[in-house]
Each structure stands twice: as structure tokens, then as C-alpha cells.
Amino acid sequence: MEDKLSIRVNIADRYYPLKIDRGDEEKIRKAAKMINDKVLQYKQRYTDKDVQDFLAMAALQYVIKVIECETTIEVSPELDEIKDLNDELDEFLKRVN
Numbered sequence: 001m002e003d004k005l006s007i008r009v010n011i012a013d014r015y016y017p018l019k020i021d022r023g024d025e026e027k028i029r030k031a032a033k034m035i036n037d038k039v040l041q042y043k044q045r046y047t048d049k050d051v052q053d054f055l056a057m058a059a060l061q062y063v064i065k066v067i068e069c070e071t072t073i074e075v076s077p078e079l080d081e082i083k084d085l086n087d088e089l090d091e092f093l094k095r096v097n
Contacts, residue, residue: 012039012051034062 003022008015009032020028038058
């Protein structure tokens with residue numbers, strides 16, 4: 001049986017009802033808080049914009065971070081393999097010389 005929980009999440013002064021896995025509650029609430037914090041930063045910096053603009057800018061900023069993390073994760077195994085090969089070459093060269 002699935003352990004679902006109904007919660008209401010506040011994002012930019014609007015409430016969204018969600019049915020989530022109980023184990024995801026902390027992560028979802030933390031994500032909502034991060035969005036709200038970023039929206040508040042933009043509200044304080046740009047007084048001539050509306051909430052939709054702030055949400056769009058926050059979304060863009062967070063998606064850029066996700067893409068950067070994905071790129072790092074994709075490259076990381078190759079870098080580890082190159083490092084291992086480099087170590088093997090160093091050992092070989094030490095034995096040959």
C-alpha cells in the first residue's frame with residue numbers, strides 16, 4: 001500500500017494541494033521555501049515587475065543549476081577514467097625508466 005500524504009504548498013502566496021509520498025515531504029517543502037526565498041529576493045531588487053516575472057527568473061536560475069549539475073555528473077565518470085589511465089601511465093613510465 002502506498003503511503004501518500006496530502007499537503008498544501010505555498011509558492012509565491014498561492015497554495016497548491018499535492019498528494020505526495022510521505023518520504024518526499026521534507027524535500028518538497030524545502031524546494032517551495034527555496035523558490036519563495038528567491039522570489040522575495042527578486043521582489044526586493046525589482047519593484048517594477050510582477051510575481052510572474054519573479055517566478056520565471058527563479059525557475060530559470062534553478063534550471064540552469066540543474067543543467068550544470070547534469071553536465072558535471074555526465075563528465076565525472078570520464079574524468080575518473082582519464083585519471084585512472086593517467087595513474088597507470090605514470091606507474092608504467094616509472095617502471096620503464
